[in-house]
Amino acid sequence: MAAPPALATPGPLQQQPPATGAPAARKARLPAALIAASAAVAAVLALPLVFLLIEAHGAGTSTVAGLVFRGLTRELLWNTIRLTFVVTVLCAVIGTAAAWCVERTALPGRRVWAVLVVVPLAIPDFVVSFGWVSLWPWVQGFRGAVVVMTLAVYPLVYLPVAASLRAADPGQEEVARSLGTGRVRTFFRITLRQARGAILGGCLLVALVLLAEYGAFEILGYQTFTTEIFTEFNSFSLTSACALSLVLVLLSLIVLAGEGRLRGKGRVSRSGALAARQLSPHQLGRATIPVLAGFALLIMAALGVPVGASIYWIFEGGTHSLDGISLPGAAWQTALYGVGAAAIDTAAAFPVALLAVRYPGRARNLLERSTYLVLAMPGVVTAFALSYFTERYADSFLYQSTPLLILCYSIMFFPLALVGVKASLARAPVSLDEVARSLGQSKLAVLRRVTLRLTGPGLVAAFCLVFLSVVTELTATLLLIPTGAATLATQFWVYEQNVSYGQAAPFALAMIAVAAVPSYVLGRFFDRSAHAQR
Amino acid sequence: MISRTRIPRPPRNSGKRSRLPAAAVLALACGLLAACGGGAAGSAGKSITLYSGQHPQTTQALVNAFEQKTGINVNVRPNDEDMLADQILTEGSRSPADVFYTENSPPLEHLQELGLLSKVDPATLAHTPAKYNSPQGDWVGVSARVSVLIYNPALIPASQLPTGILQLAEPKYRGKLAIAPAETDFQSVVTSVLRADGKTAALSWLKSIKANAGSHVYPDNETIAADVNAGTVAFGVINQYYWYRLRAEIGAGRIHSKIVHFAAHDPGYVLDISGAAVLKSSKNQAAAQKFLAFLVSKQAQEIIGNPAKSISFEYPIASGVTTLAPETPLAQLKPYPITVGELGDGIAAIDLLREAGLL
Numbered sequence: 077m078a079a080p081p082a083l084a085t086p087g088p089l090q091q092q093p094p095a096t097g098a099p100a101a102r103k104a105r106l107p108a109a110l111i112a113a114s115a116a117v118a119a120v121l122a123l124p125l126v127f128l129l130i131e132a133h134g135a136g137t138s139t140v141a142g143l144v145f146r147g148l149t150r151e152l153l154w155n156t157i158r159l160t161f162v163v164t165v166l167c168a169v170i171g172t173a174a175a176w177c178v179e180r181t182a183l184p185g186r187r188v189w190a191v192l193v194v195v196p197l198a199i200p201d202f203v204v205s206f207g208w209v210s211l212w213p214w215v216q217g218f219r220g221a222v223v224v225m226t227l228a229v230y231p232l233v234y235l236p237v238a239a240s241l242r243a244a245d246p247g248q249e250e251v252a253r254s255l256g257t258g259r260v261r262t263f264f265r266i267t268l269r270q271a272r273g274a275i276l277g278g279c280l281l282v283a284l285v286l287l288a289e290y291g292a293f294e295i296l297g298y299q300t301f302t303t304e305i306f307t308e309f310n311s312f313s314l315t316s317a318c319a320l321s322l323v324l325v326l327l328s329l330i331v332l333a334g335e336g337r338l339r340g341k342g343r344v345s346r347s348g349a350l351a352a353r354q355l356s357p358h359q360l361g362r363a364t365i366p367v368l369a370g371f372a373l374l375i376m377a378a379l380g381v382p383v384g385a386s387i388y389w390i391f392e393g394g395t396h397s398l399d400g401i402s403l404p405g406a407a408w409q410t411a412l413y414g415v416g417a418a419a420i421d422t423a424a425a426f427p428v429a430l431l432a433v434r435y436p437g438r439a440r441n442l443l444e445r446s447t448y449l450v451l452a453m454p455g456v457v458t459a460f461a462l463s464y465f466t467e468r469y470a471d472s473f474l475y476q477s478t479p480l481l482i483l484c485y486s487i488m489f490f491p492l493a494l495v496g497v498k499a500s501l502a503r504a505p506v507s508l509d510e511v512a513r514s515l516g517q518s519k520l521a522v523l524r525r526v527t528l529r530l531t532g533p534g535l536v537a538a539f540c541l542v543f544l545s546v547v548t549e550l551t552a553t554l555l556l557i558p559t560g561a562a563t564l565a566t567q568f569w570v571y572e573q574n575v576s577y578g579q580a581a582p583f584a585l586a587m588i589a590v591a592a593v594p595s596y597v598l599g600r601f602f603d604r605s606a607h608a609q610r
Numbered sequence: 611m612i613s614r615t616r617i618p619r620p621p622r623n624s625g626k627r628s629r630l631p632a633a634a635v636l637a638l639a640c641g642l643l644a645a646c647g648g649g650a651a652g653s654a655g656k657s658i659t660l661y662s663g664q665h666p667q668t669t670q671a672l673v674n675a676f677e678q679k680t681g682i683n684v685n686v687r688p689n690d691e692d693m694l695a696d697q698i699l700t701e702g703s704r705s706p707a708d709v710f711y712t713e714n715s716p717p718l719e720h721l722q723e724l725g726l727l728s729k730v731d732p733a734t735l736a737h738t739p740a741k742y743n744s745p746q747g748d749w750v751g752v753s754a755r756v757s758v759l760i761y762n763p764a765l766i767p768a769s770q771l772p773t774g775i776l777q778l779a780e781p782k783y784r785g786k787l788a789i790a791p792a793e794t795d796f797q798s799v800v801t802s803v804l805r806a807d808g809k810t811a812a813l814s815w816l817k818s819i820k821a822n823a824g825s826h827v828y829p830d831n832e833t834i835a836a837d838v839n840a841g842t843v844a845f846g847v848i849n850q851y852y853w854y855r856l857r858a859e860i861g862a863g864r865i866h867s868k869i870v871h872f873a874a875h876d877p878g879y880v881l882d883i884s885g886a887a888v889l890k891s892s893k894n895q896a897a898a899q900k901f902l903a904f905l906v907s908k909q910a911q912e913i914i915g916n917p918a919k920s921i922s923f924e925y926p927i928a929s930g931v932t933t934l935a936p937e938t939p940l941a942q943l944k945p946y947p948i949t950v951g952e953l954g955d956g957i958a959a960i961d962l963l964r965e966a967g968l969l
Binding site for chain 2: 217
C-alpha cells in the first residue's frame with residue numbers, strides 16, 4: 077500500500093460534510109451505470125420475496141389468517157422476539173469488547189485470538205447445539221438458545237467492528253486523550269462512536285440471522301416462528317410455509333426500521349485517508365489476566381465445546397460400513413462454493429454500498445435497505461424460489477447445477493457482504509477521490525487506486541463473512557446441490573441422520589478447519605495493511 | 611449413495627438453451643466448476659435419479675447392489691422426505707426425480723392424491739403383502755418399523771410404564787415423558803388414536819401429553835433415544851429401530867435403556883411402512899420400475915434384514931424374507947389394525963397436533 081505521503085499524515089479533526097448536504101452538487105452526475113448495477117442486484121435479491129407473495133396468494137387469505145391468528149402464534153412471536161433481543165444485545169457487547177481488545181490493546185497473543193475469535197461463525201449451529209446438548213443436557217429451551225446462538229453468531233458483530241476499529245482514525249482518540257479525557261470516557265465517547273455504524277450493522281445481521289434460524293432451535297427444542305415454518309414444509313404445505321415466512325419479512329422490516337432509527341444521521345469519517353496507523357496500544361496492566369481469562373472462556377465455549385464433542389465422537393462413536401464421499405472431496409467442493417458466492421457478493425455489494433454511501437436519497441436508500449430482507453428468510457425459501465422460477469420461466473435450465481447453487485448462496489448471504497463493504501466505504505472520504513480526479517486520474521483509476529484500496533479491509537471482511545456462512549449452509553444446499561456432489565455440511569448431516577456420530581464428527585472438524593483459513597487470512601491482512609500504513 | 615462425486619446432470623432439453631449467449635457462458639462456467647469438482651464422467655449406460663428420504667446407509671447398500679446387478683446408474687439425492695415431497699411439487703412436470711423412496715407412507719400418499727405417481731408394475735406389488743402397499747397401487751411397501759416405548763429402568767421400573775398409548779396422558783407421568791411430535795412416526799400414532807377414539811378424545815389426550823412432556827418435546831426420535839439412554843428423561847415413544855441403531859453406534863455396554871411394546875392391538879402399537887414410487891413425470895419409467903422391482907426382491911430384502919449389511923434394523927416385508935436382527939420377528943407383532951390407506955397423508959394428525967399446540 078504505497079500511499080502518497082502527504083495524504084498519510086493524520087490531519088486534525090475534519091468532519092465530512094453531512095450526508096444530506098454533500099450529494100446536492102453531485103446529484104446531477106449520478107452515474108447511470110451505478111444505478112443500473114444496484115437495481116439489478118436488488119431485483120435478483122427480490123426473487124425470494126416475489127416467490128413468497130405468489131405462493132401466499134395461492135394459499136388464500138382464510139388459510140393464512142387461520143395459521144397466523146392462533147394461540148401458538150403469539151407464543152412463537154414472543155419466543156422469537158425475546159430471543160432476538162437478548163442475543164443481539166449479548167453479541168453487541170461480546171463482539172465489540174473482543175474487537176476492541178484485539179485491535180486496540182497490547183493483549184498477549186492477539187494474533188492468535190484474532191483468528192480464533194472468528195472461527196465459531198463457521199461451526200454450523202446444529203453442531204454447536206449438538207455439542208452443548210451432548211455434554212450438558214440441561215442446555216435447552218430459552219436459556220440454551222441464548223447460549224448457543226450468542227456463541228454462534230457474535231462474530232457477525234466482531235468482524236465489522238474489528239475492521240472498523242482497524243481503519244478508524246486514531247487521531248480523534250489521541251486528541252481526546254491529550255485533552256485529558258479518561259480512558260473509559262474516550263472509549264465511550266470516541267471509540268464506540270467511531271465503531272457505531274459497524275456495531276449497528278453487525279447487530280442488524282445478528283437479528284436477521286436469528287429470525288431465520290432453524291437447525292439449532294430444532295435440536296434445543298426451542299420453538300420460534302421459523303421452526304413453525306418448517307412444520308408447514310413438513311406437512312407438504314409449501315403455500316402456508318410461504319405465507320408464514322411473510323411474517324418473518326414483517327419482523328425484519330421492524331428490525332430494519334429500528335436499526336435505521338438508531339443509526340440516525342450520525343456519520344463518522346476520517347481525516348487523512350490512509351491514516352489507519354495504529355494507536356500505541358493500550359496497556360492492559362492488571363487487567364491482562366482477567367481479559368485473557370475472558371478470551372479463554374469465550375473460545376472454550378464457542379470453539380472448545382463443539383470441537384471437543386466432535387473429537388469425543390471420533391473416538392467413542394462406532395464405525396459403520398457406510399462409505400461416503402471423501403473428506404477432502406467434500407472440503408474442496410465446499411470451499412469452491414464458498415469462494416464463488418463470496419466473490420460474487422463482494423463484487424455485487426460494491427455498487428449498492430457505493431450508491432447508498434455516496435449518493436444517498438430516499439429511493440436509493442430504500443433500494444439498499446430492501447436487500448437486507450432476504451437474510452431473515454429461511455435459506456430453504458430462497459432455494460424453493462429458485463426452483464420455482466427456473467421451472468416456470470427457464471425450462472429448468474441449470475437446475476441443480478453449481479452456478480444455480482452459488483447464485484442461491486449469493487442471494488442468501490448478500491447482506492453480510494453489504495454491511496462490511498458499506499462500513500468501510502462510509503469512512504473513505506469522497507474528497508480523496510476528488511483530489512485524485514483533479515490530478516488527472518481517470519474514473520476507473522480512481523476507483524481502483526483510491527476507493528478500492530480504502531475499502532480493502534471491508535471487502536476482505538465481506539468476503540470472509542459470506543464464505544463462512546456458505547460453509548455451514550444445509551437446507552438450501554440439500555435442495556439445489558448438483559446430484560452426486562456433497563459439501564461438508566450435507567455429509568455431516570447424512571451421517572448424523574444415521575446416528576453415525578463417529579463418522580459425522582470429522583466433517584464438523586473439517587468445517588472448522590476450512591473456516592480457519594479465511595479467518596487467518598483476514599487477521600494477517602489487517603496486520604499487514606496496518607503495518608504498511610504505519 | 612453419495613459415494614462418488616459425479617458431474618452434475620446436464621440440464622434437460624439442452625437444445626433450447628442456445629438462444630442465450632449469457633447462458634452459454636454460465637454453462638461453460640458450470641462445466642469448468644464441475645471439472646474442478648473432480649467428478650468422473652457418468653457411464654454411457656442408463657441412469658436414474660432417486661429422491662431418498664430413507665436412512666442413507668440403507669439406501670446406499672441397496673443402490674450399490676442394484677447398480678452392480680443392472681448396470682443402471684442411480685444418482686441419489688438425500689433429504690428430509692417431506693422436503694423432497696415439497697420439492698417434487700415445486701419442480702412439477704420437469705422434476706429430475708425418477709423414483710421417490712421414503713421412510714414413511716404419508717409423503718407417498720400425498721403425492722398419490724395429487725396424481726403425480728405412476729402405477730407400480732403389478733409383478734412388483736405382488737412381492738409385498740397387499741396390506742403394506744398403496745391400495746391404489748401407486749407405491750410399493752419396502753420395509754416396516756414399529757412404535758415402542760423406550761425407557762430407562764433407573765428412572766422408571768417397567769411395572770410402572772403405561773401399557774396403552776392413552777395412559778401417557780395420566781398425571782403421574784408428568785416430567786417423565788418425551789415425545790417428538792414433528793416426526794412422522796409420532797404422527798402415525800396420533801392418526802391411530804384419532805381413528806380409535808375420535809377427535810375430541812384425541813385432542814384432550816394430546817393436551818395432557820403436552821403437559822406431561824413439558825420441556826421434553828424433542829425434534830426427533832434420535833434425541834429421545836439418546837436422552838432416555840443418558841437418563842435425562844424416563845421414557846418416550848419412538849420407533850424400535852432407533853434404539854437398535856443407537857446400540858450399534860455406542861455399543862451394548864453403554865446402553866442403559868430398554869424398549870417395550872405396547873399391549874397387543876393398542877392404538878399406540880403402529881406399524882410404519884417405508885415405500886417407493888415412480889414419478890409420473892419420469893422419462894425413465896422402465897429403469898425406475900426396475901429399481902422398484904429390485905427393492906422388493908429377495909436380494910434387496912435380505913440387505914435390509916441383515917444388520918451386517920445395512921444397519922437398518924427395519925423389518926423386511928417382501929419376498930418372504932425375515933430379519934436377522936435380534937428383535938421380535940414381524941410375524942409375532944400385534945399392531946393396531948390401521949391400514950396404510952387410513953394412515954393417509956397424516957394431515958389430520960398434523961392439524962390436531964397444531965390445535966393442541968404441539969406443532
